[in-house]
Amino acid sequence: MASFGFIELLRLTDLAKARATGRHDSDYTQWIGIAFEVGGQEFVAPMGEVSEILAVPELTPIPLTKPWLLGVANVRGRLLPLADLAKFLNIDSHERLKNKKVMVVDQDGFFSGILVDQVTGMVQFSGSEYQDVPLPEESPFAPYNHGRFVKDDKAWHVVMPSLLFHDTEYLNAALG
Numbered sequence: 001m002a003s004f005g006f007i008e009l010l011r012l013t014d015l016a017k018a019r020a021t022g023r024h025d026s027d028y029t030q031w032i033g034i035a036f037e038v039g040g041q042e043f044v045a046p047m048g049e050v051s052e053i054l055a056v057p058e059l060t061p062i063p064l065t066k067p068w069l070l071g072v073a074n075v076r077g078r079l080l081p082l083a084d085l086a087k088f089l090n091i092d093s094h095e096r097l098k099n100k101k102v103m104v105v106d107q108d109g110f111f112s113g114i115l116v117d118q119v120t121g122m123v124q125f126s127g128s129e130y131q132d133v134p135l136p137e138e139s140p141f142a143p144y145n146h147g148r149f150v151k152d153d154k155a156w157h158v159v160m161p162s163l164l165f166h167d168t169e170y171l172n173a174a175l176g
Helices: 002-021 161-166
Strands: 030-038 041-046 052-055 069-075 078-084 101-107 110-116 118-126 145-151 154-159
Touching: 030 101, 030 110, 030 154, 069 110, 078 101, 101 118, 101 161, 110 161, 118 145
Parallel strands: 041 154, 078 110
Antiparallel strands: 030 041, 030 118, 052 101, 069 078, 101 110, 145 154
16 A cells, blocks of 8 residues: 555656646656666666565565565565565675565456565656667667667666566576
C-alpha cells in the first residue's frame, strides 16, 4: 500500500514540476518510467512493468537455490520471490541490503521482486527522445534492453523487467 503512495507522490511531483515550468504533456506522446540504479549504472524501466516499489521486506531463505535468489517475502498475503539483480548479472554492488529497493513486477502470471541499488524516481520522455540504440552486446543488461531515451544530453537505457521472465537462467533458480 505504501509503495503505491510512493509512486503516486512521484507522479504528483512530476506534475507539479510540469505546471511550474509550463510544460504541456498533451503536446507530444509521453513515456513514463521508473529510474533505478544497479552497480552504479542508471536505467529506466517502463512504468507499466513496475507495479510497486518496496523497501526490502523480511525474507525467508529458500534452500538449494542460487545465491541471487534471496528468498521469499509475504507481501499482503502473496509470496514474493526476491532476486538480487546485481548478483544475477554478476555485477558488483556496494550498496547495503537495507538501503536497496525492490521493484515489484506482476505481469503475465509472474509475481517477482527485483532488488536494485536504488530507485531515483519517475522520469518522463517525449516520443521524439526515443532512439532504437541498444546497449553493447557485452553489457549484462543487453538481453533486457529495449533502446534508450536521450534527454538533456543524458542517455537513459530502457531495461524491461518482464524480459527476465523469458530468461531460462532467471526462471531456473534451483541449484543442480
